[in-house]
Amino acid sequence: MLEPVAQLLILQNTDQRLDEVIQALRALPEEKNSCEQALINADRKLASIYSKSQEIEKEIKKIEGLIDLKRTQIGRYRIQQMETRKNDEYAAFNKEIGLAQEVITQWEDQQLGLMEQSELLKPDMERATEVHAIEHKRLHAILATFDGRSKNLLARQEELQEARPPLTLPIDEEILDRYERLFKSKNGLAVAPIEHGVCTGCHMQMTMQTILSAKAEKEIITCSQCGRYLYTEED
Numbered sequence: 001m002l003e004p005v006a007q008l009l010i011l012q013n014t015d016q017r018l019d020e021v022i023q024a025l026r027a028l029p030e031e032k033n034s035c036e037q038a039l040i041n042a043d044r045k046l047a048s049i050y051s052k053s054q055e056i057e058k059e060i061k062k063i064e065g066l067i068d069l070k071r072t073q074i075g076r077y078r079i080q081q082m083e084t085r086k087n088d089e090y091a092a093f094n095k096e097i098g099l100a101q102e103v104i105t106q107w108e109d110q111q112l113g114l115m116e117q118s119e120l121l122k123p124d125m126e127r128a129t130e131v132h133a134i135e136h137k138r139l140h141a142i143l144a145t146f147d148g149r150s151k152n153l154l155a156r157q158e159e160l161q162e163a164r165p166p167l168t169l170p171i172d173e174e175i176l177d178r179y180e181r182l183f184k185s186k187n188g189l190a191v192a193p194i195e196h197g198v199c200t201g202c203h204m205q206m207t208m209q210t211i212l213s214a215k216a217e218k219e220i221i222t223c224s225q226c227g228r229y230l231y232t233e234e235d
């Protein structure tokens with residue numbers, strides 16, 4: 001391989017790894033954020049199931065209170081009933097007491113319905129609690145890796161940044177400038193091999209002359225379409 005091309009390839013390899021590290025570092029905050037959001041969502045989901053159950057319990061207690069009041073009322077009717085000597089008043093109290101007892105029966109039925117709902121929720125709550133615990137553990141395990149990953153990536157970035165300048169030293173300034181422009185504009189691929197007669201950077205078929213020139217390794221060859229530096233490892 002032509003020496004400048006070999007030097008460019010080594011530089012490109014380092015630049016590509018540096019790009020990967022930089023992208024991974026950039027992606028970290030968002031990754032962490034989505035992990036934290038997933039934790040909040042898991043908490044909310046569990047809380048909503050628990051609050052449903054709490055609402056039912058509250059409703060049951062509320063009805064319990066109403067029933068107590070009604071029973072107290074019935075007690076008062078009975079006392080008043082015992083104190084009256086009038087038959088029609090006595091009968092009127094009987095009617096009131098009967099109505100009050102009917103209301104109590106209705107409320108008790110409501111309570112039973114709510115208690116059934118509450119029972120049905122219990123397996124859901126148990127399952128949700130288990131799922132929540134597993135999810136919490138998983139997400140916290142991921143969250144715990146972020147500091148380490150960030151540190152590793154920063155160290156790797158520094159290492160690659162330090163390795164880069166010596167690699168550029170032997171390269172001709174004009175070639176290096178062109179390489180850097182290409183690397184930025186061509187998605188991190190400034191030097192590409194010709195494979196099966198095609199530039200692997202832009203997939204254009206190369207002319208026989210270009211292929212032969214690349215094989216001759218007398219001068220630096222570039223792709224007439226994409227401008228990338230070319231080389232060939234084929235015979």
Ligand SMILES: [Zn+2]
Nearest residue numbers: 199202223226
């Ligand atoms: Zn090309």
